[in-house]
Amino acid sequence: xxxxLIPINVWLAGRSYRIRIHPDExxxxxxxxxxxxxxxxxxxxxYAGKDDQDFxxxxxxxxxxxxxxxxxxxxxxxxxxNLTQKIEKxxxx
Numbered sequence: 001x002x003x004x005l006i007p008i009n010v011w012l013a014g015r016s017y018r019i020r021i022h023p024d025e026x027x028x029x030x031x032x033x034x035x036x037x038x039x040x041x042x043x044x045x046x047y048a049g050k051d052d053q054d055f056x057x058x059x060x061x062x063x064x065x066x067x068x069x070x071x072x073x074x075x076x077x078x079x080x081x082n083l084t085q086k087i088e089k090x091x092x093x
Contacts, residue, residue: 013040013052036063047084058084 005020010033021029036059043055062080 012037013056047088050088054087 003022003024006023006026007018007020008026008029009016009018010030011017012033019029039059039062040052040055043058044050044052047055058080061083062077065080
């Protein structure tokens with residue numbers, strides 16, 4: 001018999017999300033959410049005044065790039081810093 005999905009509430013970027021997961025995935029999902037939320041908060045402290053969507057997008061891009069390229073964190077952070085500077089330049093116009 002397939003395992004039933006359970007509903008859980010998670011907080012990400014100050015918002016609550018109700019998701020359904022397999023019970024054996026709960027710890028992993030909660031750790032992933034905590035990690036992403038901490039990264040978003042870290043970006044907020046470095047780039048004050050931006051929209052939360054910008055921080056979420058940058059966090060998503062960082063995780064996606066890490067998974068696709070398998071490159072070191074420092075090179076990803078360098079690329080994210082370059083992209084952030086470009087976004088700030090466009091938004092300031």
